[in-house]
Amino acid sequence: MNINFKEELKTTLTNCEDPFRAIKDIQDENGIALTQIRPALPLLDLLEVKRLDFHLAVLDDMKDRLIKRIQELAQRDDKEQLETLLEKSFAVINLTHVTPIVMEIVKHMPKIPDKYVKYIVEHEQIYSRAPIELKRLIWTDNHTLFQKELQPIISQYLVNVEEQLLQCDHNYFLQLPKQRRQTSPTIQSLVHMIGTNIKLYDIVRTSLQKLFQRTKIVHYSSLRLLLLMAFHDLENNSVSKSDSIHIFVWTLDAALKERKLDLKKQREIEQFLDAHARDTDIINKHIPFVLTDPNIVSILAKSCILLLHKQVDDEIPLPRSNKELQFLLKLLNMGLYAWDVLDGAMSFHDAIDSKLLTHYLPFLIRLIVENRLNTDISSSSILKTLLPQTEFVQYMINNRLACQLFLRFIIETYHQKQFWLATQLIPYLNELIEYGSADKVFLHQFVYFVRQSVEQIHYIGILLDKFFVLQAQGHEFILYYGLILLKHILSKTNGTNLVSKYLYQSFKPTRDHSTFIHDKYHQLIRDYEECLRQIQTREQTQQQVSTDKQNSFSIFH
Known part of the structure; x- marks a missing residue:
């Protein structure tokens, strides 16, 4: 392919004696060398069809045939021919109509010369049009570029999770894990980017762990699990099999699907841990990172309660x-x-605090027993199992395990409709604001089960008074979920009376709250006012019907 570039064309036309003759020679030299086409060219000139448009039309017609021919050469493993084609055609890779053809050659090259890779990476317009197979080869050697591609995808995953946690019509943690990963654009994008490239998978896995260590955002762990199991869903996939904790995660995924970690799965996990007890990377890196996934934490805490x-x-x-x-x-x-x-401050083999087993959990068991034996469930009756409040709260503050178990204990208490016991425990949530009770992961599940389980709005009123009202102004997401509960109450009998008690004072956002909260608040006011109008219309209609009946009765008597 002998191509006259801009400077060569300029030199030729500047130094020639007959420009028209020079142009014709250039066209003859670089045009399509088919005798059948030559006679038609003067006619196209008369029709004012530019030679460029003509050549592009021919190229578009031939593109699919050329790509098919390149694929045939690749199937025959004709490396020499592919290298020759790449060397001759790469000079025109900047031409939009030719780029796909050159990229097809590059895609099938077993090893791409560095000079071509460097050129593609340095030119964003070409790089953006590169096939995924080529990008994987580039990313394998250029981790920085791969990280740049990963960043917006991972960030979007966090945004999607946060959005779902703000929706209480469904419980994010009850969604089947396979459905979650198959419907997640983020997961599908990552699977497509990685393909069967184990090195890229390792980069993603390591990046997620580093991001967690830097930010403590537990959703990075969720993404790591979902990604591994997405590859597991692809039968005979080498990527999932390359992960050292594939079997461990597979077992946890089955537990999430069944929403419990039964004895059989516990034994499988225990056997895996025993088999890898001396592998510090697995035991003190991969396993803890996986277990911090809020979905796993939720199912483990629920199983314990x-x-x-x-x-x-x-x-x-x-x-x-x-x-x-x-x-x-x-x-x-x-x-x-x-x-x-x-961070190295703890080890997987560290024992659990003995006080949790000898003092804390027996307290929770005593609460369960008293709740079952109690016959007086009026709001005035109180627990006979007096908890040493200072010691009890301080222990939960100092022990994340105890705190998490208590938060789950309250959720399960509402889920099992044990409202008398639940109302006794609500005040403790105020002591745990900085330790989980103001966290979206807890509030999302808590409010979901309250809405699903509580039919008498009296119990929701107690919850609002003892927790949400006290914390709403200082914690935006507590205010948000309080508004969710008020919206739920509106649909209940006499719900407007209870909503009016809180709406214009306790749950009114201040200037410090975000636009998001103000929008939710004003929407609730509109819903409340609409509800009042409907009630008023109903009452007027009933009154009119009653009046009509009385008038009818008077006529006949």
């Missing part, structure tokens, strides 16, 4: 005698202290 209820049913008095409970607690503890383990 349900085991406490089971202990009461089976009349097993001491948590320290329950090996199944202790194993779940160990996993949960590692998830909650994952950052400390990755």
